[in-house]
Amino acid sequence: MRVFSGIQPTGIPHLGNYFGTLINWLKLQNEGHECFYSIVNQHAITVPQEPKLLSQNIIQMAATLLAVGIDPQKSTLFVQSDVPAHIQLAWILSCLAPMGQMERMIQYKEKAKSDNTANLGLFSYPVLQAADILIYKADTVPVGIDQAQHLELTRILAKKFNNQFKELFKEPQTLHTQTTKVVGLDGTAKMSKSKNNYISLVEDEDTIWKKLSVAATDPARIKKSDPGNPEICNIYSLHQLFSNQKDLDWVVDGCINAKIGCIDCKKQLFKNITDFLNPIRERYEALIQKPNEVRSALENGAKKANKVASTTLQEVYESIGFKY
Numbered sequence: 001m002r003v004f005s006g007i008q009p010t011g012i013p014h015l016g017n018y019f020g021t022l023i024n025w026l027k028l029q030n031e032g033h034e035c036f037y038s039i040v041n042q043h044a045i046t047v048p049q050e051p052k053l054l055s056q057n058i059i060q061m062a063a064t065l066l067a068v069g070i071d072p073q074k075s076t077l078f079v080q081s082d083v084p085a086h087i088q089l090a091w092i093l094s095c096l097a098p099m100g101q102m103e104r105m106i107q108y109k110e111k112a113k114s115d116n117t118a119n120l121g122l123f124s125y126p127v128l129q130a131a132d133i134l135i136y137k138a139d140t141v142p143v144g145i146d147q148a149q150h151l152e153l154t155r156i157l158a159k160k161f162n163n164q165f166k167e168l169f170k171e172p173q174t175l176h177t178q179t180t181k182v183v184g185l186d187g188t189a190k191m192s193k194s195k196n197n198y199i200s201l202v203e204d205e206d207t208i209w210k211k212l213s214v215a216a217t218d219p220a221r222i223k224k225s226d227p228g229n230p231e232i233c234n235i236y237s238l239h240q241l242f243s244n245q246k247d248l249d250w251v252v253d254g255c256i257n258a259k260i261g262c263i264d265c266k267k268q269l270f271k272n273i274t275d276f277l278n279p280i281r282e283r284y285e286a287l288i289q290k291p292n293e294v295r296s297a298l299e300n301g302a303k304k305a306n307k308v309a310s311t312t313l314q315e316v317y318e319s320i321g322f323k324y
Contacts, residue, residue, distance in 0.1 A: 001033045001034065001139045001140060002033070002034045002035075002036070002136060002137065002138050002139045002140075003028050003033050003034065003035045003036065003138060003139070003140055003141070003142065003175070004035075004036045004037075004038070004132060004133045004136050004138035004141055004172075005021075005025060005035075005036075005037055005038075005141060005142050005143075006037070006038040006039070006040035006043070006080065006129075006132055007021060007037075007038075007039060007040065007061065007065075008039075008040055008041075008043055008044045009039050009040075009041050009044055009054065009057040009058045009060075009061045010044070010057060010061070010193065011057045011060055011061070011193070012060050012061070012064050012200045012201060012202055012284075013061070013064055013200070013201050014191050014193065014198035014199060014200045014201065015182050015191055015198065015199050015200075015201070015238075015241075016181075016182040016184075016190055016191030016192070016198060017201075018068065018201060019180040019182050019241060020180065020181070020182070021142075022065070022068055022070075023180075024142050025037060025065075025070060025075075025142075026068065026069050026070070028142065029069075029070065029071065029074050029075045030074075035074070035075040035076065036075070036076045036078075036136050036138070036305060036308075037065070037070060037075050037076065037077050037078075038077075038078055038079070038080045038083075038132065038305075039058055039061050039062060039065075039077075039078070039079045039080060039298075040080045040132065041054065041058055041079055041080055041081050042080045042081055042086065042087065042128060043080070043125060043128065043129070045121065046119065046121040046122040046125055047122070048117075058079060059288070059291055059294055059295070060288070062077070062079075062294050062297065062298055063284050063287040063288045063291075063294050064201055064202065064280075064284055065077060066283070066287055066294065066297060067201075067202070067280050067281075067283035067284035067287060068201065068280055072297045072300060072301060076301045076304045076305050077297060077298065077301040078298055078301035078302040078304075078305045079298050079302065080132070082298070082299070082302035082305075082306075083135075083302055083305045083306050083309050085135050085306070085309035085310055085312065085313040086128065086131050086132055086135055086309070087128070087131070088313055089131040089134065089135050089312075089313060089316060090124075090127050090128040090130075090131035092316060092320065093127050093130055093131055093134070093157050093161070094124055094127045096157055096160050096161060096164070097124075097127050097153070097157060098156075101153060101156065102123065102124070102126070102127075102153075105123075105125075105126055105149060105150070105153070106149055107125075107126075107149075107150075108122060108123055108125070108126075126149075126150040126153050126154075127153075127157070129150050129154065130150075130153060130154040130157050130158075133151075133154050133172050134154065134157070134158055134169050134170075134172070134312075135308075135309045135312050135313065136305075136308055136309065136312070137169060137170050137312060138170070138172045139170060139172060139173065140172055140173045140174070140175040141154075141172050141173075141174065141175060142175040143174055143175070143176075148174060151172065151174050154171075154172060155171040155172065158170065158171045158172070159171060161316075161319075165319040165320055166315075166319040168312075168315055168316065168319055180241065182237075182238070182241070183234040183237050183238075184197030184198065184234070185197045185198070185199070185211055185212070185215040185216065185234065186215070186216050186234075187215070187216035187217075187233075187234040188216075199211055199212075199273070199277075201277060201280050201281070201284070202277070202280060202281040202284040202285070203277070203281070204281070205270075205274050205278075208270060208273060208274060208277070209270050212235075212266050212269065212270050212273075213263070213266060215234065215235060215266070216234060217233050217234070217235050217262040217265075217266075218230070218232055218233040218255070218262075221255070221261075221262055223261075224258065224260075224261035224262075225258050226258060227255070227256055227257060227258045228255040228256065228258070228262075229255070229256070230251060230252050230255045230256070233255070235262065235265055235266060235269060236251055236252075236255070236265070238269055238273070239251050239265070239268075239269050239272070242269065242272040242273050242276055243268070243269065243272045247268055247272065250268070251265055251268070
């Protein structure tokens with residue numbers, strides 16, 4: 001099975017990114033599927049970017065992906081702009097995209113309401129996303145619910161091309177991978193860099209403890225002797241991701257029966273999180289000290305991606321009459 005998925009270069013991913021996306025990338029890779037994973041920097045510029053920071057973010061994202069276990073020998077990891085066929089196919093697909101369908105894209109409508117700087121790139125974002133997928137003739141795409149509408153447009157464009165020109169594209173299927181919403185440290189929303197309520201995958205132990213020590217807990221537990229409810233505590237929700245059953249039982253019993261305080265609960269969570277993250281941070285720090293090795297991995301990935309993408313693009317050109 002051929003898989004395509006992309007991630008924007010927004011810097012170093014956090015725990016929400018890992019459990020929402022990257023854990024599924026690793027699963028698909030390690031199951032032996034043919035995976036194309038792209039750092040989609042062309043999507044990133046639909047909102048203002050500082051050039052030097054964007055360049056830095058690409059390297060940091062790539063180093064993190066490698067550090068968590070994306071293996072260039074098993075998966076094709078590359079930067080979107082290094083494969084020109086994405087944009088070339090996107091223009092052709094944009095000439096097939098129905099305006100009515102585009103105007104119904106929920107994400108654009110929501111962003112346009114809150115941002116008066118919305119641009120044509122943001123409007124046509126789903127067409128480029130379709131090109132990202134179709135250029136590799138992907139069988140399936142792991143997506144969250146928020147991207148389901150975009151994938152439906154991809155299938156519409158594939159079908160329209162096939163009917164109008166030649167049976168060339170597969171209609172990629174939605175792979176509803178299991179995703180975990182990681183609650184932010186403030187307990188009010190999912191982890192988000194914009195809300196500064198996150199733990200990154202490569203933060204040092206001092207920073208992690210500084211964040212955890214002041215993280216929100218069950219508001220009913222004002223002092224240690226107050227019983228609490230783990231089910232409404234974001235610290236317990238993090239324990240469910242990082243702790244074994246023995247620790248979970250200890251947290252539940254200790255919280256409900258006021259045998260432990262919130263700081264005790266946080267200390268055990270801190271140990272379990274750092275046990276998980278320390279190897280990732282160490283691999284990341286080794287990689288970021290050798291950016292040329294990271295660039296080399298991306299360049300090799302781009303070569304493999306270009307080989308597939310350019311073949312598809314030539315088939316498209318022949319189908320629509322661009323070859324003469």
